[in-house]
Amino acid sequence: MNQNVVVIGGGPAGIEASRKLRDLGYTPILIESQPALGGKLTRWDRLFPDGVEARAILDPMLQDLDGIKYFTDTEVLSINRLKDTWVVKLSNGLSAQVRAILLTTGFDLFKAEKKEEYGYGIYERVITNADLEDWYKSGAPLQFDNVHTIGFVHCVGSRDEKAGNRQCSKVCCVTAVKQACEFKEKYPDATVYCFYMDLRMFGRKFEDLYLKAQKDYGIRFVRGRVSEVSEDIDGHLFVKAEDTLFGKPLKIKMDLLVLMAGMAPAASSASLARMAGITTGEDGFLVPRSIVGDACRASREGIFLAGAVTGPKTLPETLGEAASAALAIDQFLKTPVKQ
Numbered sequence: 001m002n003q004n005v006v007v008i009g010g011g012p013a014g015i016e017a018s019r020k021l022r023d024l025g026y027t028p029i030l031i032e033s034q035p036a037l038g039g040k041l042t043r044w045d046r047l048f049p050d051g052v053e054a055r056a057i058l059d060p061m062l063q064d065l066d067g068i069k070y071f072t073d074t075e076v077l078s079i080n081r082l083k084d085t086w087v088v089k090l091s092n093g094l095s096a097q098v099r100a101i102l103l104t105t106g107f108d109l110f111k112a113e114k115k116e117e118y119g120y121g122i123y124e125r126v127i128t129n130a131d132l133e134d135w136y137k138s139g140a141p142l143q144f145d146n147v148h149t150i151g152f153v154h155c156v157g158s159r160d161e162k163a164g165n166r167q168c169s170k171v172c173c174v175t176a177v178k179q180a181c182e183f184k185e186k187y188p189d190a191t192v193y194c195f196y197m198d199l200r201m202f203g204r205k206f207e208d209l210y211l212k213a214q215k216d217y218g219i220r221f222v223r224g225r226v227s228e229v230s231e232d233i234d235g236h237l238f239v240k241a242e243d244t245l246f247g248k249p250l251k252i253k254m255d256l257l258v259l260m261a262g263m264a265p266a267a268s269s270a271s272l273a274r275m276a277g278i279t280t281g282e283d284g285f286l287v288p289r290s291i292v293g294d295a296c297r298a299s300r301e302g303i304f305l306a307g308a309v310t311g312p313k314t315l316p317e318t319l320g321e322a323a324s325a326a327l328a329i330d331q332f333l334k335t336p337v338k339q
């Protein structure tokens with residue numbers, strides 16, 4: 001029992017933390033509710049800012065699971081405190097008694113159909129960033145004919161009080177720019193717009209990618225929110241927006257519209273937080289003891305947090321935090337229990 005740690009969530013954070021815990025001499029028990037490990041990264045084709053293939057990051061991690069007990073298709077049914085330990089009951093009939101639990105349940109992609117004005121789920125030619133990535137990954141021909149003009153709508157379900165998500169999702173500006181450039185590589189004659197509120201290109205090489213998008217790919221950046229999308233009889237779209245830099249309304253015919261759905265708190269995190277009695281923030285993400293100084297520990301002893309379970313994060317940030325959480329757990333488990 002003393003050498004076991006339960007890690008809940010088998011995406012990049014959970015896998016990375018489990019590998020680090022194993023390297024430190026522990027036996028991680030990794031729990032994933034989906035049929036396979038890898039989380040949302042399994043769906044992604046290439047990563048910003050360099051275009052590295054997602055599988056070049058994920059595959060070596062998945063091939064290095066020796067010493068980690070993992071269960072897929074498995075739900076956590078309950079988490080209960082027993083003296084100085086936690087008892088975790090699983091849907092596969094097993095249970096574990098451990099001193100430390102790490103929650104790495106990540107985020108849910110915002111459900112774009114909630115923003116009815118954009119027509120996702122109503123108009124065939126309105127898709128999300130994840131749908132586009134599925135298409136890039138498949139290598140299949142585009143399912144629509146005559147795609148000459150395409151738009152990317154930033155901040156869908158992020159920075160949006162009405163949608164219940166006030167936070168910036170951090171990664172979708174650079175993802176939109178990456179996906180826009182990739183589209184131009186496949187369709188050099190296409191006209192590509194990005195509709196943004198602010199461009200948050202904060203990371204190393206992100207600004208370079210933005211400049212390249214303008215200079216080399218001719219992506220047209222329009223500062224303004226899309227207010228309405230409609231469809232003509234041929235299934236093509238009309239997008240209404242306001243260019244707030246020039247103060248003029250726009251109505252553009254589009255052949256494809258990509259909604260940059262943001263990161264919303266994972267529904268599973270809220271239920272795990274209730275079971276463990278730890279704090280969930282007003283924004284729905286789990287709350288660490290201190291964002292600056294103690295980001296890996298939750299409000300109760302022995303519960304640790306890593307990755308987007310505490311808020312939007314890039315993949316490098318997620319992997320870094322997973323490693324930090326493993327070290328924090330090591331330190332915690334080496335500290336004798338107070339009698």
Ligand code: SF4
Pocket residue numbers: 154155156158159167168169170171172173174197198199200260262
């Ligand atoms: S990263 Fe960009 S698109 Fe995403 S929520 Fe923030 S400002 Fe909006």
